[in-house]
Amino acid sequence: MTARRFHVEGIVQGVGFRPFVYRTASALGLDGWVANVNGHVEGEVAGPARAVDEFAARLRTDAPALARVRRVRLTDGAPRPEYGPGFLVRHSAPAGPDTAPREIPPDAAICAACLAELRDPRDRRHRYPFINCTDCGPRATIIEDLPYDRVRTTMRRFPLCPRCAAEYADPADRRFHAEPVACPVCGPRLAWDDLRGEEALRAAVEAVEAGRIVALKGIGGYQLVCAAGDAAAVAELRRRKRRPAKPFAVMVPDVGAAARLARVGAAEEQLLTSPERPVVLLARRRRRGADPLAPQVHPGLARVGLFLPTTGLHHLLLDELARPLVVTSGNRSDEPIAIDDTEARRTLAGVADGFLTHDRPIRSRYDDSVVQFAGRTRITVRRARGLAPAPLPLAVNTPVAGAGAQLKHTFTLAADGRAHLGPHTGDLADASAYDAFLASYTNLKRLTGIEPTVLAHDLHPGYLSTQWAEAQPVRRIPVQHHHAHVAACAAEHGVQGPFLGVAYDGLGLGDDGTLWGGEILLADLSGYRRVGRFATAPLPGGDAAVRHPSRTALGQLFGGETLGSPHPYPWLARPFTDRLDPAEVTAVRAMVARGVNCPRASSAGRLFDTVAALLGLCDRVSYEGEAAVLLEAAAGAEHAAALAHRVVRAQGLWVYDSAPTLADLLSRQLDGEPVQRLAAAFHLTLGIVTAELVARAVAEGAPRTVCLGGGCFVNRRLVTEVKRRLHAQGLRVLVGGQVPVGDGGISYGQAAVAAARLAGER
Structure with missing residues (x-):
């Protein structure tokens, strides 16, 4: 007889893993036991050596669909097992000194078997709204503590009726140890x-x-x-x-x-x-x-x-x-x-x-996840229900946390090779969203067992996430916003060495104290060097310009960076300025001329806003990114000739001079070219410009792996144009698929940078 102890880590609680172990061991004629311990599964098997080896192999290959087995450790068991014949599912052991991070199973949508029962008039759960089994149902939203058992979920207030208890205890039943199991007799109403x-x-x-x-x-x-x-x-x-x-x-x-x-x-x-x-x-x-x-x-x-x-x-x-x-x-x-x-x-x-x-309480807040595809490229817009907090791989040893940004906020907890990207919170400027972040962070930290000793945060002192991080009694590592964007992409794809990062978004504080947003970075996970950017333009009224694309456009027209090309804007832009409030135009012109409350930004996102306003698509936004969304929608599937564009060398960087682009756009608009075609032309132009900026950097020795990051890459047409042109140069192009490309992925990138810097110190 051979005896082995086994320890399985990953998403192995709340996914039917113990029932799977029970059935596997029983089918192989093995004796032993299995239990949830902390956030893992442990047990022991004993029997013929060949059967024990087969059991060990199946732990890795035949796990339930919702399980994610990350590590299986096998050690010699007791030569004379302390249990009798047969295989048992033991009660979960109380939390002990195990320091390995625990993984929380996300909620899973109703499975086909439960849906069939829901619609079957002969089934006792016919039309029961809370039907579930080991393959589906609530998980992360009801867990109060680990190990994952009913008594540590919000289902503990619903004692099982005799029939549900029998299913729960029957190894042959689909609801064997399904913790949220319930029926109309004993469950929520x-x-x-x-x-x-x-x-x-x-x-x-x-x-x-x-x-x-x-x-x-x-x-x-x-x-x-x-x-x-x-x-x-x-x-x-x-x-x-x-x-x-x-x-x-x-x-x-x-x-x-x-x-x-x-x-x-x-x-x-x-x-x-x-x-x-x-x-x-x-x-x-x-x-x-x-x-x-x-x-x-x-x-x-x-x-x-x-x-x-x-x-x-x-x-x-x-x-x-x-x-x-x-x-x-x-x-x-x-x-x-x-x-x-x-x-x-x-x-x-x-x-x-x-x-x-x-009457079933919700323990943790999870909004709906949002995903789209650009061709075969998956783009995660929001990571929440069903996806979070399932761990993502990350080269990390020391427990770290990423505090995130301000908009589309998430946080990340990381340790032992895994990163737990918390659920989408929203805009931290709202007091209730900030409170929700604090509650979610505290809860997930407790459930995973990760106690960060290092906290990474954004450079911007006005972000509430930065202010919160700076108040914590741990070591803090500031991470530049756009470096975090491209580092998130690189870390998700396991990029080890240097890469070229293309970060296009709204605004982020640069390490020179100015606002960035259209950046080409020569980077690795621990650091970066800026090698390219978009031309700067003033944002009249600061944050107010973000809500008023027409103001952003006026800033471009009256004060766009001069890089040697003429700005024939006054007469070209007259149809645009004539339809605006004359008092506002006069006020903005004066603000720009005097440099009053007009921070300059090299922002791709604000350039999208400018073009949307010039084309009459959006003068004022009601949600973040609205102008860019409308501009992409206007482009549709239109084909168009590229707009004029120019890349110049300035202050040691390759700079996209947007003045010729805007001048050509206005000129073609005056000539009667349709808005849809001009919107398509702008997207095409940005693809060409990006390819040129990257080509200049590669010619100077930059790596041939390119990581795209930032909220502008939610735009399917932009992603497609950029990838197509960079692939034509023979470059490897990566986009985040599981990690949000926008600010929802910032915290993961921050954690990746912090982990890399800590590793470099050893």
């Missing part, structure tokens, strides 16, 4: 005021049918729901939520319904139906008849965010209503999604007409 169960569901259905807005308690927080085809309901939701233009996500019952609304490729279909169930941004199909989506769902855009139901409750709603639904975050604009019932009724009282809630 729906509520709508004084109504319960089916009556509550019917009240919510009738409200949506009547054109009202429903606050729905989802898996990771409250959601606001209305009929996506009801123009009046969608418009009212926009008014109440204070969200005038930002597109809404739409939930549809299945891939077929998604394909009738949008073009769904193989990669998109795989993601739509995955356990993660993110919102996937897709190109709308042109329709000849009535459109099932109101124009207000995604105003002015050719793409729509679609996702499939994540829970039994969502399926029941869609089955009853038989129409697409707007399902958006349960919050007011810029606030965090509500998770507490009392909080939700307070914050959403003026938004929702009714509340479809339930």
Whole structure:
């Protein structure tokens, strides 16, 4: 007889791993036991040597679909095992001195087997909204502590009925040790005021049918729901939520319904139906008849965010209503999604007409994830429910944390070769979002067991994340914003040596104290050198210019950096300036001339804003990035000749002189060239300019691996143009796929830089 102890690390709790071990050992005729210990799985097997070896191999190769086995350690077991014949699932051991970081399983969408039972009138869970098994259901949002057992989740207040307890204890059952298991007898119940169960569901259905807005308690927080085809309901939701233009996500019952609304490729279909169930941004199909989506769902855009139901409750709603639904975050604009019932009724009282809630508490806040594809390139816009906090690889030993940026905020905890990118929080300028960040950070730090000894943060002293970091009693490492962007891309792809970073975004503080945003960096994970940039222009009014693209455009026209090319703007720009308020034009001209509250920025994002304003697409934004989104939408699939462009040498850097581009744009606009073609021409021009800037750097000895980062690379057309032209130069081009390319990935990049600097000190 051979005996072996095994220790398995990774996402191995809450994913049916112990039942898998039990079935595997039993099938091989082995004796032993398995248990959750801290955040890992441990146990012992004994039996014939060949069977024990086969068991060890299957731990790595046959794990459940939701599991992510990172490490399996085997040691010799007791020569005379202390257990009897057969195999047992033991009660989880209490948390001990194990210092290895623990991994938290994300929530998983309802599986096919549970969906079949939900719709089967003969099944005892027929139409039970909270149906789940070891392959699906809530995980990260209900875990209160580890090891992962029912008593350490928000399900502990729901004692199992005899039938559920029997399933939970039966190794042959799909719900064997499924911690959130429940049924109509013993589990959570729906509520709508004084109504319960089916009556509550019917009240919510009738409200949506009547054109009202429903606050729905989802898996990771409250959601606001209305009929996506009801123009009046969608418009009212926009008014109440204070969200005038930002597109809404739409939930549809299945891939077929998604394909009738949008073009769904193989990669998109795989993601739509995955356990993660993110919102996937897709190109709308042109329709000849009535459109099932109101124009207000995604105003002015050719793409729509679609996702499939994540829970039994969502399926029941869609089955009853038989129409697409707007399902958006349960919050007011810029606030965090509500998770507490009392909080939700307070914050959403003026938004929702009714509340479809339930009595299962949500422990952790997780909004919906958002992903899209540019060809085969996956671009993560928001990493949240279904994706976070699943760990990502990172070369790190000393426990570190990344504090993140200000907008689209996330944080990262990293240790022992893994980084846990926390869920999307939002804009930290909002007090409730800042409080949500602190609560989420404290909770995930406790669950993972990672206690950072080093904290990386942005250079900008005005960011609340920076101010928070500077108040912590640990070593701090400042990381430049754009270095963090490209380092995030490099770290995700395991780039070890130097690389060329292309960072295009809105604004970030440079190491010279000026505002950057269109940068070419010669970098590795520990440091960088700026080798290229965009021409600078003033931002009249500072932050106010970010909200007013027309002001940004005036700053370019009146004070764009002079790099040797003429600026024939006054007469070319007259149609633009004539349609603005003359008092504002005069005031901005004076501000720029005197240099009053006009910080200069080399920002690609602000150049997008400028072009959108000059083309009449957007003078004032209601959400961050709106002007660039409208400019990309205007470009569509248009083909156009490139605009004039120029790359010059200035102050030891290669600089994109945008003056010829803007002059040509205005000239062609005066000649009557359509807005759509000019928008396409601008995207093409930026692709050409990027290729030229990179080529100049490579000719001077820069590496041939290029990492793209920054919020501008959410733009599918820009990504496609840049990748195509850099590939033509024989370069390796990388874009973040799991890590958000925008500011949501900053914290991961900060952690990567901190880890690299610490490694260099040894």
